[in-house]
Amino acid sequence: MHYTGTIWRPPYEAGSLLLEVTAGCTHHRCKFCTLYRELPFPFRMSPLETVEADLLEAQTAMRSLREGELLLRGLGERPQIKRVFLTGGNPFALEFRRLRRIGELVRQYFPECETIGCFARVTDVAHKSGEELEQLARLGYNGISIGVETGDDKALAFMDKGYEAADILRETKRLEEAGIGYHFLYLAGIAGAGRGKEAAKRSAALFNQTHAGIIGSSMLTVFPDSRLQGEIQAGNWREAGELEKLEELRALVEELSIPVWFATLGSSNAVFVEGRLLEERQRLLGELDHALAKGSEGALRSYREDFTAAGW
Ligand code: SF4
Numbered sequence: 127m128h129y130t131g132t133i134w135r136p137p138y139e140a141g142s143l144l145l146e147v148t149a150g151c152t153h154h155r156c157k158f159c160t161l162y163r164e165l166p167f168p169f170r171m172s173p174l175e176t177v178e179a180d181l182l183e184a185q186t187a188m189r190s191l192r193e194g195e196l197l198l199r200g201l202g203e204r205p206q207i208k209r210v211f212l213t214g215g216n217p218f219a220l221e222f223r224r225l226r227r228i229g230e231l232v233r234q235y236f237p238e239c240e241t242i243g244c245f246a247r248v249t250d251v252a253h254k255s256g257e258e259l260e261q262l263a264r265l266g267y268n269g270i271s272i273g274v275e276t277g278d279d280k281a282l283a284f285m286d287k288g289y290e291a292a293d294i295l296r297e298t299k300r301l302e303e304a305g306i307g308y309h310f311l312y313l314a315g316i317a318g319a320g321r322g323k324e325a326a327k328r329s330a331a332l333f334n335q336t337h338a339g340i341i342g343s344s345m346l347t348v349f350p351d352s353r354l355q356g357e358i359q360a361g362n363w364r365e366a367g368e369l370e371k372l373e374e375l376r377a378l379v380e381e382l383s384i385p386v387w388f389a390t391l392g393s394s395n396a397v398f399v400e401g402r403l404l405e406e407r408q409r410l411l412g413e414l415d416h417a418l419a420k421g422s423e424g425a426l427r428s429y430r431e432d433f434t435a436a437g438w
Contacts, residue, residue, distance in 0.1 A: 139209075143236075188206075209240060222255075241269055314378075315374065320364075340389065
């Protein structure tokens, strides 16, 4: 399989076949982001021949697994690829015809595959017509992960995300009309010191108008080689404390009024909570209250420093 640099995927895609169709990100401007810093280019498409070679390799590997499974008949489920996750910062930026071809190739090599996911930017959806989105839905594109980060326009503008809250709402409605489900990735702390709860409330007000399947939250970490670090040094932005970021998460959970799976995702979080809203809201709030009562700014900061030093 061809993989370039660190491969990022949401934890809930752990069971998916990871297929590299792009590397890097077309936007490459968010001030906090250092995800693809090790790549010698901002964004690259994989040649379709390489994508097909990887599908063939995965198909061959699955065949030998199945042959092994026949020998061990009765043990576990027959191994199958039910979902493919296209890797890269935003493969949904690929033009419609390329995404269609990739979808056709996935179906050709894995007829049993039910859905195809990937990371997407809101702007990637905007570049496709309703008819194109519907065709992608028919090919299995579903459950795409959108790193919206927040619904707070001030934070989105400062961080150079390249869209506003209204764009998130408009484009997710278009996805819904086409039959493509989606998840949101939230970033606690993105609004900076003193604005966490306000950002959470604005985000919840936006998310409550959508039908996201999962809201997964990460916690902002300022890496030394980020543009954000330069803004801090220039005195243009102040990072929220770790307890404030937890309070922001609490406010988000409290304000959400849609049925959605909520989880803190990945090791940028020192505190892990997950559960279904609205049924498990009180338990989630209780766990966050417990973390706020027991946690100290110093201990949480020390976790953040260790995380920063690890370079993730
Ligand atoms: S869109 Fe995502 S991957 Fe691209 S720069 Fe922004 S945060 Fe990083």
